[in-house]
Amino acid sequence: MIKWIQQLFSSTAIEDKTEDMKKFLIVGLGNIGAEYVNTRHNIGFKIVDFLARKEGVSFETVKLGTMAEYRFKGRTFLLLKPNTYMNLSGKAVKYWLDKENIPVENLFVITDDLNLAFGKIRIKPKGSDGGHNGLKNINFELNSNVYTRFRFGISDEFKKGKQIDYVLGEWTAEEESLLTERYEMGAEIIKSFGTAGLELTMTSYNGK
Template sequence: MKSFFKNLFSKDKDDIDPMKKFLVAGLGNIGNEYANTRHNIGFKILDFFAEREAFSFETNKLGATATYKFKGRTFILLKPSTYMNLSGKAVKYWMTKEKIAPENLLVITDDINLPFGTIRLKTKGSDGGHNGLKDIQQQLGTTVYNRFRFGVGADFSKGKQVDYVLGEWSDEENGKMKERLERSVELIKSFGTAGVNNTMNTFNNT
């Protein structure tokens, strides 16, 4: 961990203050066949964010990126193009390129252990069997990084987990989605402006 971040902040005089710069990585899989699946909630939240705040993503190395500025903070938003299992490669690259402090990383992921729409922010933890988080942990060499877990529920029978997370949202879930996406965008903005602890107190389990 120390070796990876050793020279992260050798910044030029014109660089943005690294403590006011954040990387928000929404996890998902590229391709139209995955667009409306539960596993792609990270992409869905960031796409909703872009639509609501009128900014756009552009194709870059290892992912699509966008920059959003709010209350003196700069948010680098990332949708990795590596597919879920190699998400850490994209996260590590953009942390290094943009000189993002480890505590200013936020990873958005689906979570089958939470009921649909439940949102929970954590500062550390295991990968919980999630391949995207597993690769991020391996690439960064730590389990200490902020993750925003969006509940997708666990309405599947034994052995059907993959089919469930790669399945599309139900009509009932889609009907509730907009409000949950709006709440998710507010969480991201709060993370950068109010700090992780205040954001956890305000948003967890709401």
């Protein structure tokens, strides 16, 4: 009898662990507030917004942000937009990883990158914060830089001393005309990460 109960609990624990491995936290970085909606720094928000809208799921207010739940091919994607402002993004990331028992290897952070040409994509399994305050705070809160990040190039076409104005500035008309196609690719990358895995996703999309 005792052995049977032990086996039952062991089996339940394995099932729970399996379910956790099928759950992914997709974090789009950005700043809340109308003045930031169309800025370069908010590309993370824009990509998860696009996926949610395309798949017909809605964001709801949750602790430290807004979240939408999207299910695809047996996976659950929790799309999170922190409301902590960029510099404290890590608080929301750590809270939801812990609350949902999501392993850090299933964390996917979408952010802007000055070191990449406009629209270029680079997916990496780890790395430095590269001077990005959102990543810096996530590294601090997780005490690790080993998690997947999807960097979206915004280029560095700004004059000396104007970096902040550029990052918090809005896209040019030419850039705007090209963004929808990039959003589409971003949505496919998120789904690929959860279904095909990191390595195949990097092979398929890096540099595009």
